[in-house]
Amino acid sequence: MTSILETENSDNQTQKEITLIENILKKTGPSYTKYILGIGSVLTACLTIWLGLFITPKDEHLGNTVRLLYVHPPVAWAALYLAFGTTTLASLLWLWPKTRSYFWDKIAGASAEIGVLYLALTLVTGSIWGRTTWGVWWTWDARLTLTAVLLVLYIAYLAIRQLDGSDKTKANRNAITALFAAIDVPIVHFSVLWWNTLHQTASVLTPGLHLTVPLSMGLTMGLGFLCTTLIWGWMMKVRYDIELLKVVDSEIELQRAIMQRRNEP
Amino acid sequence: MNAYVVAGYTIAIVSIAGYSMNLIFRRKALRNRLQKAKLELERISKDNRNDN
Amino acid sequence: MTTNERLLKRRKLRIVIVLAILLVIFGALIYEGLTNSIEYFETASQAVANRQTLGTSDFRIEGNVIGSTIKRKNEETLFSISSGKTVVPVISNGSPPQLFQPGIPVVLVGHFAKGNGPGGTSLLFLSSQIMVKHTNQYIAAHPNRVKIVKN
Missing domain, CATH: 2.40.50.140 (Nucleic acid-binding proteins)
Structure with missing residues (x-):
């Protein structure tokens, strides 16, 4: 037998859930931010490809191979400094009590996932470039080896994020793992200075920021970086939407299970 | 143009586009699920009101 | 054990296996790095x-x-x-x-x-x-x- 009070309670609960879903659907639906990031990504990508493949000059020594300059460094910067930088910063913001919020944990995870994609692309495009320039697909110099280590570390971070626990335990564990993985980022950056490597030293992020490339190449690289940044921004937004939807979905699922149990005789 | 450059650009474009599509589909699937759940909840709440 | 618990356990096992594989790769990379990269040439x-x-x-x-x-x-x-x-x-x-x-x-x-x-x-x-x-x-x-x- 159900009392009137109980029916009303469950009706209230249902209304609450409906509002919750409505809000999340609105929040994860179309928005100006997503349109601007999405359209900007596509436009800068097209422009970079056009300039990179057809407009910029060949290099005196490398010939057409130099065109990988507009893909490899932008993807590498976006992975190391933008994506993993965001993961590190967000993890710190979680760990610092004043800014502690699950938002930061989700941001850290989303950015690391995109970073892993970008870093894998860095290794693949670098390998192709190495084959044409150095004559080998791979060599165990410090830059290459440490970059491979970095990829392993962040894949491990993503795996550790999947481990179970209370929300707080998970977020703490994630943040500490992220900080551990981040140690390798500056080591990769300075590896070309600290050790003898086959990989060349920086051409834009040099100590005095002196470009070692002609301006047209430098600008196209910059455009490539803007492109990988916009793509990162768009992916971050959609990836974060997915996290929000997952939270509401599991909440609704939980409520449904409780209701079902209550209705059982 | 040389084959290495074409391969490099292609791999980059295909994998970034692939991951983007994956994200879009995952979001769409979750949104559809929740939309369905919402419809069901609305039906339940209507039934409850009719019962009273 | 409920189905849910069993699923959780299997998931954990899968993650642990992935981590173990990554650890082996990590070890191999560090080994290659120590033997090759420090004195690359x-x-x-x-x-x-x-x-x-x-x-x-x-x-x-x-x-x-x-x-x-x-x-x-x-x-x-x-x-x-x-x-x-x-x-x-x-x-x-x-x-x-x-x-x-x-x-x-x-x-x-x-x-x-x-x-x-x-x-x-x-x-x-x-x-x-x-x-x-x-x-x-x-x-x-x-x-x-x-x-x-x-x-």
């Missing part, structure tokens, strides 16, 4: 100075290809590399990469030949692989200039 002058310890074992040597010395003989490429005032003659089997040209810095895999010098070596370097070391300097090719004039 020795410059020609360092190598000549260290002939006693290097002996005829394999290592990587770095230097600039001296332009006038490149000769091709059957499957072999003969040339000399320099670093500072040191010049090392090289015999390399295997075809050099496309970018191989006078004046370019290269990293060679190989060893000193047997001889009467320090460490039982001669100054001749036998190379099994040539890698071209590109610098961070990019120069736009001038469409009207057919030949590249170096220095």
Whole structure:
């Protein structure tokens, strides 16, 4: 037998859930931010490809191979400094009590996932470039080896994020793992200075920021970086939407299970 | 143009586009699920009101 | 055990297996790094100075290809590399990469030949692989200039 009070309670609960879903659907639906990031990504990508493949000059020594300059460094910067930088910063913001919020944990995870994609692309495009320039697909110099280590570390971070626990335990564990993985980022950056490597030293992020490339190449690289940044921004937004939807979905699922149990005789 | 450059650009474009599509589909699937759940909840709440 | 618990346990097992595999790869990478990357190459002058310890074992040597010395003989490429005032003659089997040209810095895999010098070596370097070391300097090719004039 159900009392009137109980029916009303469950009706209230249902209304609450409906509002919750409505809000999340609105929040994860179309928005100006997503349109601007999405359209900007596509436009800068097209422009970079056009300039990179057809407009910029060949290099005196490398010939057409130099065109990988507009893909490899932008993807590498976006992975190391933008994506993993965001993961590190967000993890710190979680760990610092004043800014502690699950938002930061989700941001850290989303950015690391995109970073892993970008870093894998860095290794693949670098390998192709190495084959044409150095004559080998791979060599165990410090830059290459440490970059491979970095990829392993962040894949491990993503795996550790999947481990179970209370929300707080998970977020703490994630943040500490992220900080551990981040140690390798500056080591990769300075590896070309600290050790003898086959990989060349920086051409834009040099100590005095002196470009070692002609301006047209430098600008196209910059455009490539803007492109990988916009793509990162768009992916971050959609990836974060997915996290929000997952939270509401599991909440609704939980409520449904409780209701079902209550209705059982 | 040389084959290495074409391969490099292609791999980059295909994998970034692939991951983007994956994200879009995952979001769409979750949104559809929740939309369905919402419809069901609305039906339940209507039934409850009719019962009273 | 409920189905849910069993699923959770299986998920955990899967993650642990992934982490274990990653740990093995991590270990292998660190091992390769420690054995190769720390002394990735020795410059020609360092190598000549260290002939006693290097002996005829394999290592990587770095230097600039001296332009006038490149000769091709059957499957072999003969040339000399320099670093500072040191010049090392090289015999390399295997075809050099496309970018191989006078004046370019290269990293060679190989060893000193047997001889009467320090460490039982001669100054001749036998190379099994040539890698071209590109610098961070990019120069736009001038469409009207057919030949590249170096220095």
